[in-house]
Amino acid sequence: MDFSSWRFGLGTTNGAKRLAVQMATGAEPICLSVPSGISDQPMSEDETITGAINRAKAVLEALPEAQIGLGLEGGLMYDDRFTHQWYLISVCAAWDGRQLFLGKGLSFPMPHLAAERILQEKIELHTVIDEWGKTTNSNHRGGAYGLLTNDQVRRADVFRDAVIAAITPFHSPFY
């Protein structure tokens, strides 16, 4: 689908998220850091989705020139039903002032030790990933996905798919 002439507002200046929107749309988003209204380290799917929606709505309100506001939010969730493991999730909310859609990117098992440290030391995931990968700003680059898969999957790839899912209903005649 060709989104290259659309004007997207993106509620962050994060490099991996910006790249994801570029890859998904072929357009250069207008990036503006807006509050997510949730904790810096979301620990449930509900909280992650809420942050994505808050960002999508806030950025569209702040940027009248944008047609669609995009909120991209990463977070952790615990699966207490099937696997009893922590997962990293990456959600995109898309809002045009009338309709709201969500795209959910690849959900990926996180090492138990990462979640344990986040909970006990009150740190964020990127701190653990930076430390393990001996890097900085991992959340602007390949992220946890990149470290764990040797860059087979990167953070921008995951958000790209989430963005495509969230914006397709605004374009496809089937909705």
Ligand SMILES: O=P(O)(O)OP(=O)(O)OP(=O)(O)OC[C@H]1O[C@@H](n2cnc3c(O)ncnc32)[C@H](O)[C@@H]1O
């Ligand atoms: O600048 P913003 O848009 O806020 O991006 P962020 O990466 O700091 O923040 P998110 O709200 O998307 O993610 C919540 C926390 O989880 C971290 N995080 C999420 N996905 C990650 C990944 O793939 N690798 C490393 N850290 C990640 C992130 O750095 C934050 O500390």
